[in-house]
Amino acid sequence: MAAANCWRCLGRPSTQRLLAPSSIPSFKNPTSVAAFTTSATFLAKDDNQERPIEAPGPGERKAFRKRIQLSNDNALKVSGLSELEAQQLVDPTAVGQMASLPTGLVDQLRTIEAFKPTQNWGLFRSPHMLVRKDTVDFLGDMTKRIANKETVRTVIEGERGVGKSMLGLQTMAAGFMNKMVVINIPEAQDLVEARTDYSYIPRTTPEQFSHPSYILKLLQALRSANEEVLSKEIIKLEHIHLPGNLSRNASLATLANVTKEPEFAWPVFNALWQELLQPGRPPIMFTLDGLSHIMRISDYRSPSFNLIHAHDFALTRLFVEALGGKTHFPNGAAIVGVMTKGNWLKDKSVEKALEQARAAQAELPIPERDAYYSKYDERVFEALKGVEVFDVKSISKLEARSLMEYWAASGVLRMRVDEKTVSERWTLAGNGVLGELERVSLYVSRL
Amino acid sequence: MASKLSPWGACRSLTIRTRSILQHAERKATAAPFHMARRGMADNTTSREPPSGSDGALPPSMAGKASAEQPHTSPRPEQFAPNWLNAEAIARLEQVAAGEDMYDNEEGLKFGVLSQLPGKHDHLQKRYPEVLDQVTKLLMRDGKLSKAQRDMAFILNFLRTSSAPKVSPLRPLLPGAPPAHTLPLDPVAYLTLAIDSVAPLLRIRSMKGMAGGGQALEIPEPMAARQRRRVAVQWILDAVNKKKSKGSGRSMFAHKMAEEIIAVIEGRSSVWDRRQTVHKLGTAARANLNHPALLAKRK
Numbered sequence: 207m208a209a210a211n212c213w214r215c216l217g218r219p220s221t222q223r224l225l226a227p228s229s230i231p232s233f234k235n236p237t238s239v240a241a242f243t244t245s246a247t248f249l250a251k252d253d254n255q256e257r258p259i260e261a262p263g264p265g266e267r268k269a270f271r272k273r274i275q276l277s278n279d280n281a282l283k284v285s286g287l288s289e290l291e292a293q294q295l296v297d298p299t300a301v302g303q304m305a306s307l308p309t310g311l312v313d314q315l316r317t318i319e320a321f322k323p324t325q326n327w328g329l330f331r332s333p334h335m336l337v338r339k340d341t342v343d344f345l346g347d348m349t350k351r352i353a354n355k356e357t358v359r360t361v362i363e364g365e366r367g368v369g370k371s372m373l374g375l376q377t378m379a380a381g382f383m384n385k386m387v388v389i390n391i392p393e394a395q396d397l398v399e400a401r402t403d404y405s406y407i408p409r410t411t412p413e414q415f416s417h418p419s420y421i422l423k424l425l426q427a428l429r430s431a432n433e434e435v436l437s438k439e440i441i442k443l444e445h446i447h448l449p450g451n452l453s454r455n456a457s458l459a460t461l462a463n464v465t466k467e468p469e470f471a472w473p474v475f476n477a478l479w480q481e482l483l484q485p486g487r488p489p490i491m492f493t494l495d496g497l498s499h500i501m502r503i504s505d506y507r508s509p510s511f512n513l514i515h516a517h518d519f520a521l522t523r524l525f526v527e528a529l530g531g532k533t534h535f536p537n538g539a540a541i542v543g544v545m546t547k548g549n550w551l552k553d554k555s556v557e558k559a560l561e562q563a564r565a566a567q568a569e570l571p572i573p574e575r576d577a578y579y580s581k582y583d584e585r586v587f588e589a590l591k592g593v594e595v596f597d598v599k600s601i602s603k604l605e606a607r608s609l610m611e612y613w614a615a616s617g618v619l620r621m622r623v624d625e626k627t628v629s630e631r632w633t634l635a636g637n638g639v640l641g642e643l644e645r646v647s648l649y650v651s652r653l
Numbered sequence: 654m655a656s657k658l659s660p661w662g663a664c665r666s667l668t669i670r671t672r673s674i675l676q677h678a679e680r681k682a683t684a685a686p687f688h689m690a691r692r693g694m695a696d697n698t699t700s701r702e703p704p705s706g707s708d709g710a711l712p713p714s715m716a717g718k719a720s721a722e723q724p725h726t727s728p729r730p731e732q733f734a735p736n737w738l739n740a741e742a743i744a745r746l747e748q749v750a751a752g753e754d755m756y757d758n759e760e761g762l763k764f765g766v767l768s769q770l771p772g773k774h775d776h777l778q779k780r781y782p783e784v785l786d787q788v789t790k791l792l793m794r795d796g797k798l799s800k801a802q803r804d805m806a807f808i809l810n811f812l813r814t815s816s817a818p819k820v821s822p823l824r825p826l827l828p829g830a831p832p833a834h835t836l837p838l839d840p841v842a843y844l845t846l847a848i849d850s851v852a853p854l855l856r857i858r859s860m861k862g863m864a865g866g867g868q869a870l871e872i873p874e875p876m877a878a879r880q881r882r883r884v885a886v887q888w889i890l891d892a893v894n895k896k897k898s899k900g901s902g903r904s905m906f907a908h909k910m911a912e913e914i915i916a917v918i919e920g921r922s923s924v925w926d927r928r929q930t931v932h933k934l935g936t937a938a939r940a941n942l943n944h945p946a947l948l949a950k951r952k
Contacts (some may be wrong), residue, residue: 275814649806651803
């Protein structure tokens, strides 16, 4: 439908215009301008009848909210940065370098849900990460001890937005690159907030519960991310109670894949865990994000209508026993709990337990519990007994510069990156709190 | 307070640096001592083409190992950094050496006369670009500015991550608009372009009873830039409210709004029709400008 008016101005097509139509790209053929239009009647149709607005389908909203985008085709490609290697994560001279994540590793990390929707992966062409001092400190020590078949039990702590989950991701990346079996619980609050189904595990005293669907999903993610390692290991124990028939020389990957039924998810997961604890297996890395969520009484109820403690769920119990040092790992293991500050219910037991763990680590006198507070949770102290606390700190200006140069090279940060601007942003970001640095640099409007 | 007669005040402002600093080199000694500082992140609405080889050269600190020490670029250490503060101080000292008073030219002023006085409504810094500020406040409901800002951040992010728009030749954008493929990397320019392109040039004012017989006389009136943008945003919001719900929670509205902005740029939006209607009406109502009733009123 041709317009009687010009789109940009109020001029009307004159004969002169019609003879020289080159300035109006749409009017290639002057005869296509209709002598009359029906647009007036078209526009005059009854607009009062508004169509009812359809609601989105079930699950559509959550999927939209939780989607993870790892690339942005609009951002410029930053070439010349090396691919991440295992050595780079433990090398003190690599501090401040940006490295791209290899495709295979990205797939593995994505499968176990190491990337979070709140992180800014979607702004850049491909996933890159900064090797920071904390990374090298934490992973260097951890890798050395796991090589000696020790068990590393750590809680990652730090201010809000300082990069705790990101360090967790780097830990998992190191785990994959060092051929460990990586198990990850991406959001601990999913296990306690009564969002997923649960069931009683028969013949357990005190009674224990499992999350059938959640564990099945976890099992499948774990199998597909660790396929390379698991398929090389042959089962050693008898698993007659499991469904299906496992042959004698079936691999652990087959064992993990033996059921698609939620009701058998926990027995299979437990069998896999027992297999991994046999001597001669690859080391285990078990990480959990949002540790403080499982240090409380959950929102689930038992058949007698009592609230269930989070540690009475089989999966959290497995993690908590490993973290508290009750499980013996003959092949070395890294049990890492990442605290969260974004949605944290303050809990005095967790705070005190971590305070005591910090003091023990620094070989200082252990601070005593508040004698006037009666609601300390003994199971929390049990779970955090003897853990190491790793405090994630702010980044230095050098690291900030490296990061900002990467942002600028990607075309996302549109400003000069020099000593002055780096220093300015670093200061604005609370002296190098990484999440705040992203907020002040990548977003024009307040987020 | 430093005494005006002593040269030490000028000496104090001399800074000694063993190596030159890059950011000072570009400042001319003749630069005005005060100029409106503008915030880099807010004023950058100009869109540039990305560098021709879009793989881009690597920034210097990324190329090698990031080490704390950078080699000195200048062969010999300079005594004074070549910045405008030092240049001014040296000029003052020379003035004193020539036997004049240090503050001869500026009677009674400690820091001299400003070359350009800031106006009444000038800000030293503006937090947000002008369009962003206006649009954010138009998105606001129930006085919840913070929520509107979060929505705006989401909109800009959405524009930045969605694929480059395909501009329709039937709905030309503002003349001189940057090429479409550069828009996503500059979301503020993207938003500004969409709003400015679809904004009507005029409004129709109804003069009650002036046409005679109780009929209103319709007169086209030009609008200021800010008014035009306001009308455009209202139209876009009307279109957004008719859309199907997307996502949930806090990003639902922003997602719809961002999609509408893209639809405007691509010429798919119904807002263009509203603009056309107003313009048609305006063209027809031009005849009324010479209406006797109006001419009589002007006298």
